Amino acid sequence: MPQGQPSNVPDDGLTTRQRRNRPLVVVHTGEMKGKSTAAFGLALRGWNQGWSIGVFQFVKSAKWRVGEESAFRALGRLHDESGEGGPVEWHKMGEGWSWTRKKSTEEDHAAAALEGWQEIARRLRDERHGLYVLDEFTYPLHWGWVDVDEVVSTLRERTGHQHVLITGRYAPQALIDAADLVTETSKVKHPMDAGQKGQKGIEW
């Protein structure tokens, strides 16, 4: 909302432009599914700005979210072929992170989640992406598989212009404290309440 006026202007020595362009940590939390879809909707804007988009899905099953993944892979190919938008990398824990090619088993989700985070931390140090989508990353934090204090200090110390978007329920308070933008999506009404199960094109 470019017309909007901030309710207060901090005495931080930054110009409005510098403050405006500060990279953000965004958290989408709450009980509803809109968290991830809103994250991928936001990533469309970053793609359009030509940013490198890195998606890291901390989900158990590799079969999930085929819709967003296919669309973003298509946008990434479009970039590679025509230079339009930005490049896209899409990684999923459920089938073993693609940079390791190691298959994950039922038992090693904690190890796989930690491995995912360590790769993200490396990329943040290398300023690899303009926008990171850490989809459902709150769960490994909530379960203690990845140390939230280490994540917060890595995010605080990141250099360059890297936005980080984290989705999932049970976002730890330390993460919320460290974030610039936090939204919570709640259910008013859901088809499952009326006995309707999920369907293609809507739920995946």
Place this chain on the structure above:
Amino acid sequence: MPQGQPSNVPDDGLTTRQRRNRPLVVVHTGEMKGKSTAAFGLALRGWNQGWSIGVFQFVKSAKWRVGEESAFRALGRLHDESGEGGPVEWHKMGEGWSWTRKKSTEEDHAAAALEGWQEIARRLRDERHGLYVLDEFTYPLHWGWVDVDEVVSTLRERTGHQHVLITGRYAPQALIDAADLVTETSKVKHPMDAGQKGQKGIEW
């Protein structure tokens, strides 16, 4: 969530599959900007299913949401060229609806909004799209420019398999009552509270 079990199964004479694939009316409301981004994130799934996507933005300025628009127009071109995903049409009230080529002025937003709805009603009767995104359509309803009862009855009577997704604040109760899925996004924390204005790639 395909694994999920509905909390109750209605006695409506439908099989689970019939009930599952019932087209939905979805409303994203609440005070935060995630409403539209979540809608466009959801539309990526529909695009991937090969549905025809029709976007109708009930916004005053044509300069908005360039990120999502560019990305979806790119996906639409990809469909036209390679058959991947579904076709995309993107219409904005702010510059005059593209099917009329009439320029809108400051005074005739009410007329333009009504004209937009009438075109959508025609398309619903013709079963033109698989997914309609009526972005910020709650405002013309809230302000009485478009009659909510007429909208609800048109949505109720629509045939075929047409999903309709409506975003915006102040969703009228009659619309919420008619919807299958309603989410509300609220702010926990926003960079503007810390004096940071909107920035490219994030806010547009």
